[in-house]
Amino acid sequence: MNQQMTALDYADSLERVDSCEWILLQNAAAELRWLVEQNKKLKKDVVRYRWIAAYCKSISEDSGDRWSIIIEGPCPKIIKTEAAFDRAIDAARRKHDQR
DSSP: OOOOOOHHHHHHHHHTOOHHHHHHHHHHHHHHHHHHHHHHHHHHHHHHHHHHHHHOEEEEOTTSSOEEEEOOSOOOSOOOSHHHHHHHHHHHHHHHHTO
């Protein structure tokens, strides 16, 4: 017999979910939220990397085993964290986009 579940049937079935299943669902939802946030961060990093690759200059140093990226834009005072580096790149991107 093929029956469609009504909204009330669905609500009743949710009430029957035992606590273990509920905990598993909550954990899965939390992990999914974390993955979504990580995906957003990665997309921002991809945009930064592609901008650097497209608009920045690079130079090799004399030793041959080092190179530098030159970013034309506001120079940050100090970059000691990944977030500060990201902010510096984002500021340079904004300045470039305003041209």
